Amino acid sequence: MPARSRPLPTRPRLPVWKWLLPAALVVGGGWGAWHWAEGQRDPPVQAAALTRTAAQDWQTLQTFGPRPVGDAGHDRALDWLAGQFRALGYRVTGEPVTLERPYDRGGTLKVGALSVPAAALYGSRGGEQEGRLVRVKAGASSEGMEALGLRGQIALTTCQEWDGDEVGWSELVERATQAGALGLVLVQNCAVQQVQRVPATPLPLVQISAEAGARVLPLAGQPAQLTSQVEVRRVKGQNLIAARAGANPEVLFGAHVDSVNGSPGANDNASGVLAVLEAARQAARTPLAERTWFVLFDAEEDGLVGSRTFVDAHRYPLRQTRAMLNLDMVGVDAEPLGVAAHAELRPLAKRVRPGIRVFVDEPARRRETFGRSMNAGGSSDHVPFIAWGVRTVFIHRGLDDNYHAASDDTLSPALVREAGAFAVKLARAALAAPWTPDEPCEGFKSEGC
Numbered sequence: 001m002p003a004r005s006r007p008l009p010t011r012p013r014l015p016v017w018k019w020l021l022p023a024a025l026v027v028g029g030g031w032g033a034w035h036w037a038e039g040q041r042d043p044p045v046q047a048a049a050l051t052r053t054a055a056q057d058w059q060t061l062q063t064f065g066p067r068p069v070g071d072a073g074h075d076r077a078l079d080w081l082a083g084q085f086r087a088l089g090y091r092v093t094g095e096p097v098t099l100e101r102p103y104d105r106g107g108t109l110k111v112g113a114l115s116v117p118a119a120a121l122y123g124s125r126g127g128e129q130e131g132r133l134v135r136v137k138a139g140a141s142s143e144g145m146e147a148l149g150l151r152g153q154i155a156l157t158t159c160q161e162w163d164g165d166e167v168g169w170s171e172l173v174e175r176a177t178q179a180g181a182l183g184l185v186l187v188q189n190c191a192v193q194q195v196q197r198v199p200a201t202p203l204p205l206v207q208i209s210a211e212a213g214a215r216v217l218p219l220a221g222q223p224a225q226l227t228s229q230v231e232v233r234r235v236k237g238q239n240l241i242a243a244r245a246g247a248n249p250e251v252l253f254g255a256h257v258d259s260v261n262g263s264p265g266a267n268d269n270a271s272g273v274l275a276v277l278e279a280a281r282q283a284a285r286t287p288l289a290e291r292t293w294f295v296l297f298d299a300e301e302d303g304l305v306g307s308r309t310f311v312d313a314h315r316y317p318l319r320q321t322r323a324m325l326n327l328d329m330v331g332v333d334a335e336p337l338g339v340a341a342h343a344e345l346r347p348l349a350k351r352v353r354p355g356i357r358v359f360v361d362e363p364a365r366r367r368e369t370f371g372r373s374m375n376a377g378g379s380s381d382h383v384p385f386i387a388w389g390v391r392t393v394f395i396h397r398g399l400d401d402n403y404h405a406a407s408d409d410t411l412s413p414a415l416v417r418e419a420g421a422f423a424v425k426l427a428r429a430a431l432a433a434p435w436t437p438d439e440p441c442e443g444f445k446s447e448g449c
Helices: 016-039 047-051 054-064 072-087 142-147 169-178 210-219 266-283 287-291 305-313 346-352 383-387 413-432
Strands: 091-111 114-120 127-135 154-158 183-188 205-209 223-243 251-256 292-297 323-327 338-341 392-396
Touching (some): 072 292, 114 223, 142 169, 205 210, 223 305, 251 305, 266 323, 287 413, 305 383, 323 413, 346 413
Parallel strands (some): 154 183
16 A cells, blocks of 8 residues: 655744844844944045134134133034034044032122122122121231231222232132131222122122212222022033044144133134144145144133033044143243243154243142142133143143133134144154153153142
């Protein structure tokens, strides 16, 4: 009897998901590889960007107005600057910088029947106090102020008296509060009115106009009521990091992009920003671009917030950095171009520019004041790099008469170009010189650790 034939076993049809998943992985992997490759590409260099001048750059940048963090002009300036770096063939990364800033909401000084408007000094947190107005003259120490009976009262002084004195508003406030003052009234009668940051004490620290001051000063010694309203807002800025794909920060050019309240910030520090942009222009299409980062730091005026954020985020690549070149206030010839440089970079600076002015940066103060004073001296964006053991060069032309004022509205494009060209030559010299990286310093130490 013949054997019965049986149907051959058939393989069951695969579920749809089993063939869709591999297909999706292939497509997704291909897209991811393409996206990664695209992300590693540098933008093309635009010929027009290579021929732009510092004068043209300043003509555009100044249209954005003051650039304190949180202002519309600040954000517009950052967008425009990012576009300029991209046009020169650099990839631009925005690094978030978050901080709190105080905003004046008005105030009043009442002395008897007289009432005048008052504005909070920048940095103060406002408050309301009553006390006798005690006249404080220029140069008075905290002990001298206390001897005048300032304890429990309100200090009254004028900008003109302290103008040119080594004591700034922060030190003035510290002396007054150490003497026991419950507040301070500053008559703004200087020809150039500077914005200076003061301690964030819970006391009313205010300024009044010269006209109001002329009415208040004769009333010194009388009881007064002082009110100051301040709103503290959390604001967001960003550092701009421009670099070629795969470039290591063997040299880092830096400058701060923000300005103080109400100031166009021409010399402080549009001049440094434009010098960094000039350096990026000169480096484009050269080997220097492959070994360099160009960084615009934010919130320098609020306590080096941007540069500290940057250093904290990039400590590992900074171990490869041979020189950090910080350009700050290089567009007005208050003094000849000068450097405060690491001991190993100082001879290179002198060789690149014989006769260059060498200065000592601002020394460390007795105590921390808004992040502007550290064990490592200085008050610009190179300071956090010194703390991490990076060799720095502070390129600077000194403080001009319009420092931190609304009148800081002009700069010399020629001086900006000169500073940028010097920085490029110094960068190349640093890359050509022998160098052995050191281990990072622990804590904050002096130059060279």
